[in-house]
Amino acid sequence: MAGLSRRRWLATLAALPAAAHAGFNFFTGEYTASHTELQALVDRQFPLEQRYAEVFSVRLHDPRLGLNARAQRTAITAALAIGSPWLGTGLVEGTVAMSSALRWDAATRTLRLDRPSVESLELQGLPGSDADRLRRIGAVVAQELLHDHVLRSFTKEEMTFGLKTYEVGAITVLADGIKVALL
Numbered sequence: 665m666a667g668l669s670r671r672r673w674l675a676t677l678a679a680l681p682a683a684a685h686a687g688f689n690f691f692t693g694e695y696t697a698s699h700t701e702l703q704a705l706v707d708r709q710f711p712l713e714q715r716y717a718e719v720f721s722v723r724l725h726d727p728r729l730g731l732n733a734r735a736q737r738t739a740i741t742a743a744l745a746i747g748s749p750w751l752g753t754g755l756v757e758g759t760v761a762m763s764s765a766l767r768w769d770a771a772t773r774t775l776r777l778d779r780p781s782v783e784s785l786e787l788q789g790l791p792g793s794d795a796d797r798l799r800r801i802g803a804v805v806a807q808e809l810l811h812d813h814v815l816r817s818f819t820k821e822e823m824t825f826g827l828k829t830y831e832v833g834a835i836t837v838l839a840d841g842i843k844v845a846l847l
Contacts, residue, residue, distance in 0.1 A: 690825040690846065697816065698841040703729045705816055706740065712809045720798075721747045722805035724760065733839045737763045738777065740810065744785065746798055756798060758787035760806045766815065766842070768832040773818040775835070775844070780810040 688695050697705075711725035723745045730739030741761045747754060764780035782803040787795050823830050823846075833845035 688822065688825075690830070693846045695844045695846060696841055699729065699731060702815065702842060709813070710742065714805050714809055716801050716805050719748055719750060720801055722802055722809075723747070724806060724809060731837050731839060731841070732763065733837050735763070736837045737765055738815070738837060739763045744802055744806065746802055753789070756787050756790050758785065758802070760785045760802060762806060762810060764810065766835045766837065768835060770831065773820070773823060774814045775816040777810050777813045777815060780807050782806055
């Protein structure tokens, strides 16, 4: 029996570098993801596209993730394209910058964007009131596209170490990543 426990203990130790490499540190009770890892996750989820009023199509692409430790928010800046047959050129391009809090969804084991808000939206080559209307449309659709958007999904296996399955506590945005407390 003691030999079996020792084997199990050695197998657990052998698995630790893989768990630590993945950002999990069950000894300190936290998961960390670097900015680079998070940017790669965001890159795989774009482009995002949605229609508005069956007349406009809004597309977000080429995202850049920012982290604001002081405000405890993430930021996503993306290229924006608004298309419509009603537009003289057919397509207006620009850039949208948004910020968002983060929240944990225990039912789906996902880290999600929470209450994203548009900080700025710039359009190229469109003056006056038409630009204002398209900015409002772009802002509404961008917020809808990123509302409750999954930043990172976790499997049950990732959240289990030994016989314990961990839950998520506090989520902390760092200057160079995100740290999640494991309870």
